[in-house]
Amino acid sequence: MDFSYSERVKAYRDQVRWFMEEYVYPNEAVFEEQLNAQDTRFSSVPPIMETLKQKAREKGLWNLFLPDSANGAGLTNLEYAPLCEEMGRSMLGPEVFNCNAPDTGNMEVLYRYGSKQQQEKWLKPLLDGKIRSCFSMTEPDVASSDATNIEARIERVGEEYVINGRKWWSSGAGDPRCEIAIFMGKTDPDAPRYEQQSMILVPLDTPGVTITRLLPVFGYDHAPHGHAEIDFNNVRVPEENIILGEGRGFEIAQGRLGPGRIHHCMRLIGAAERALDDLCKRVQQREAFHQSLANQGVIREWIADSRIEIEQARLLTLKAAYMMDTVGNKKAKTEIAMIKVVAPNIALKVLDRAIQAHGAAGVSDDFTLAAQWANSRTLRLADGPDEVHRRQIAKLELQKHEMTGGIPSGS
Template sequence: MAKLTSEMTLDKLSSSDLPFDVVSLLNYCRDHIHGFPSSASPSLSSVRQFGHGQSNPTYLLEINVDGILNRYVLRKRPSGKLLPSAHAVEREFKVLHALGTHTKVPVPKVFCLCTDTSVIGTAFYVMEYLDGRLFLDPTLPGLEPHRKNAIYRESARALASLHQIDTDAIGLGNFGHLGNYCKRQARRWGKQYMASTAGGMPKRNPKMLELISWLHDNLPLEDSSGSASGLVHGDFRIDNLIFHPNEDRVIGILDWELSTLGNQMCDVAYNCLHYVVDYASDKVGQDKGLEEAGIPEGIPSMAEYVAEYCSAAGKPWPAAHWKFYIAFSLFRAASIYAGIYNRWIMGNASGGERAIHTGIKADILVDYAWSFVAKSAVLPERPPSDHIQKHRDQNDIEDTLEEGGKFSFSQRVVGLRNKLIKFMEDHIYPMENEFYKLALSPSRWTVHPVEEKLKELAKKEGLWNLWIPLDSAIRARKLFSNGKIQNSLGEGGGQLLGPGLSNLEYGHLCEIMGRSVWAPQIFNCGAPDTGNMEVLLRYGTKDQLEQWLIPLLDGQIRSGFAMTEPQVASSDATNIECSIKRDGDSYIINGIKWWTSGAMDPRCKLLIVMGKTDFDAPKHKQQSMILVDAKTPGVHIKRPLMVFGFDDAPHGHAEVSFQNVRVPTKNILLGEGRGFEIAQGRLGPGRLHHCMRLVGAAERGMQMMTERALQRKVFGKLIAEQGSFLSDIAKCRVELEKTRLLVLEAADQLDRLGNKKARGTIAMAKVATPTMALQVLDMAMQVHGALGLSSDTVLSHLWATARTLRIADGPDEVHLGTIAKLELRRSRL
């Protein structure tokens, strides 16, 4: 639900005002919600009802335990006699659970569903409280024009993301009937209207009956064919969206009471009703929509908004049937208002006195429907071509044109990208020689003092932990809402959780960091720390987060990932031989690991170790991961391993032995036998980060190559004037651009489809990117001659890193096998 702001009402209820038994509710929640405060008593609870909305009553439960405020949201069926098929909270719970579990669609997490009416008198479910902004007024008063535009664009994109869901894949294939949605809905809401007006309150409107007939006579062909069908929200509008507290993006879509499968263009039209009529206003007579009253600066026109949606969802332009969809939406809204007024008369409308005018509003909506039908034109025959660019500043337009197309920069990424480029130019590149000097000195296993200063500066610049994906940032804020974790990080995790970018957005920034081997760690975006932090964010307990994640997020410590072993082919994780044996309240670890990157760093305090807890279990259930304090007795850092002569001090790649290392059982991650599962979750984003950085390394190679070619003469001409060079650099640019697009496509699929479905494209990127980077960097070294092979430039180190990544996180052959299997599977379907 929404943050408590002046834009929504919350009525605090005393125990005598509550329509349900709080004691019974809390007892049920303790038994059915994991982590629900067990020490709370009803006397410590406050219950407030959300005044916004006219459907299922919704309450904010606040439970204060030892000074910590726990918030939950309860949504229940109304009491009393209800219209048939209305207020099905069970369906709401089902769709929220499916979307929250299997997709990236922003919805609140649901905790439990109760259909036992003996608990509080009606069915209900409990979900998380979302801390954000709710906009009740579609004119968005108080916001600057560019932010109004961003809010509307994000609303359209959120709806598009919902409409792109594969319902069969997430268990909602039987959530409704796809064909003839509008026909069935017209019949259903017509019956609802007739039932609501059967007693004469409100009085039945003959224009409504005519509208029902008109709708049946003008059904679009696409409705009967089901070609426009999929998951529909049913009540998608801006006041059912929760936006991030500070950023203009949707973090939660609410009120799923009317969700089903059907014609998705109905969702789009319903979300555009405020352009036609102010249907949400409580004041009768103030009903002009935005197009009649005047669209405020920054808010797109209805045509521009629909174009934004169609572009994001890949939907055809709906001009031919737009009159029907708007009229249908107004008809349905009128039927809903008639039902609300009927419930108000009976005394069980959830909106209280706000429902008093809904009978009159129903008739007003019918009049607006007929007025809209009578218009000569409602949408242009073609979508506006410049709606996306209209409100962007000139720099944003230039950057978008430079990058181009599907993977152009968002406005937010443009700002971060510009800051990151400036930081690299001002602070990273000038320090590279100093970092290398220390790395080659006898004191190379120490940290350069400037590094820590630059890390603090990066935090202040908002360039910290950019890698944390949005879903992980949201999950972390939930975990950080209680106890010592909140105290350590401050409200909501503060700046340490980063801006919450998508993988695609981060790709544009990660590439820039990849231009220097020293840069990622300055921004706390270096491997293996990012992968280890992602593991903790996804799978760690609160104790593990408090002990290890917070100092990692803050950059106070570093970490290593111990999986690879010298005696077995470790690209096949089932070969792992390191043993993790239970011994009372401890696990005993024995084994040898190598290429444990980061273990040589003096700041390395944590090792995530993969080993086998059960050698006799099914082969993918034998492995487990466990957290090990690097200072635990029996952990021996034996030696650093060299990569083409680079030991990467002070980071290092260590050989580590574990001899009877005893760690507490609480250090196990997720549980015994879950190691393979964790590894698969960790490797998708991590592999892609490597690819993103390699694109940046290749880009720097191109830059150094062209600068050298324009300065160096051979046989009387600049290298840039040599025919062979021109051909080679052109080929390098072609390969780099092809690979960048592949990496960005993999990132986009990771965002939209998840790790499993994106694995084929990630595998392709993992094969193609190091090969491309090696080609470009080899050409750059060739242009530099002997200098290119020396340590006087970064080229040899960048090349060594690229060559390493043809083996790290799986050799080419493993990924080629994945690609081939998926290709053959497609051919067999």
């Protein structure tokens, strides 16, 4: 395995890094000021965001996640990793480059599985950054970490599908630009377990779609996008809105969540790197008990442990990306599961140390640490909780040592 970056990737990384330092970091406070100046935080998108997006597009730093040179940069997962890491250093970064969740996952679904009509109507404006989308899978009344538990219904009536159910944590649905949801529900409860679910496109302005509330995360509303609870009450959409066909929902979900999970991990490494930067700067600027904090033994242990853990997480992420590129997402499922456990937990450790080093300032909004901590903590749940991924890892590991008639398989 060779994880060295090509000259092309290095050039992209340097461009993204320069753009972040020149435009994104200096405008984080501007974004918040504009957001707070609105009548409501969800009424519109701060103008600075569209300005930054336009600048990124002009620089050719657009849709870098998409492995299609016609619409994106044509990069592999391994090549995209260092760019995604740079974006993850700021909460604003991913959207600036049109590489933000859940849009990236939804665009990949439409790119891989959507019909020509669906791609023209929904994928194209998403790639252009003109609209946003949400992904409606999780439900409040069932343990949605097991997607086969989903109870929402998609029933065919003539040339339409009728949709009923309640979803929550549909990230991005509060955004005034959010026009489409990818909805997961059951089309045939009597089919084999993994063929009951389907995915369908639901425009949010369809009668019967009601956003009942926006859910905060540790007190953060993540405006203007938010995380919505949505009621779908006898919602009717045309039959051409079904994606790939009835009973293919679980298959699509697996295809969507592989790249989505590793993108989250790449961004988390960027968040951890920035936290370590902040930690190192802070402890060299502060004194306690007549000496620099940087000279305190415990602080140096924090710094050393943080560097070790970030490098471990990065290497495992690069290995997972390499395997996705070379043997496919299905064969890389162990590595994807492992990094999905490791990256959020490492990011939380590094962020916690940085918060501690900043003292009371660390839990304030004067720094990005508290917001990044809250975001990182949610990623121990999003796209599957740690426990589900550990269960999968253990299952695959045990399969290597299965006994057949008292003799280990493969002997």
